[in-house]
Amino acid sequence: MKIRGIKPMQDAHVNVTPLIDIIMCLIIFFLLVGHIAKAASVKGIKIPAAKNGKDLRDKSNQLIINLVPPTGGYGNDAMPSILIWSNRIPENQLAAYLRKQKSDNPAIKVVLRADRSIPYRFIAPVLISCAQARIASIHFMTRRPG
């Protein structure tokens, strides 16, 4: 006698297309974020430690000013480089640059990312330029101690 069993099931495939779409979006997101973070911050800066810092919740409208120490020390009138978005800004043009940024975006916040060894005589002009550009909000980028 011929026994008729259950029909063999057809291959049940999970539709992976939406999964791939989402994962690809996430990968592109991470790639872009990494690229932007790399462009905003410059290598070769050892930021100082601070016990009483805090995490900034609102990271919009930030303008990161990088102060990179000269490679050969501070002899022969060597000065730290001022870099904003990887562009070198001369110290005497910083106030004008910040004024332009402030007029373009009144809510701008300056983040100072300076090397811990830089003498104060090179930090003060940056702070004064911010004051001249009427930027009232300055954040000093630090790291947690330890």
Added chain:
Amino acid sequence: MPLSTKHKSRRMHAAHHVGPNMTPMVDVVMVILIFFMLGSSFVSPDWYLTNNTPAIKGGLSDVKTNAMPATRINIKLRVRGTRTIAILPGLQTADLSGELATFLTSKHKALVKGVPVQIFISPSNGVPYKDVITTYSDCIQARFKQVAFRPPPAR
């Protein structure tokens, strides 16, 4: 010639397998995604000292500074050899993160509640940025709200 029922079902069954095999691609893509997610979590989060009173320089007529309280404490930072010394009324110390922080905290506690105080940090030309930041951090720890930086003396 019309196909028999048997032939039709074979053809339909074959149609289900048309298309590239996505499994290896999904595997690779998932590995890349996990790599990026883990990589981003290893990056330490940013840590900031915030300041709403930027450097004040005498003679900058176009700069509108915040109203300054009458009670003021001036913290001078000077370089002695390889160390930075904080000098203020009642204290002279090289222990910036310890003794200075304790002194400022006790000073704040001794003040009449509600009386605003303006702190000035006045580093000399050669004071390293890390010592300026440590002093500023001490002021925040002591709960002083108005802290400003003075420009260094002219060279």
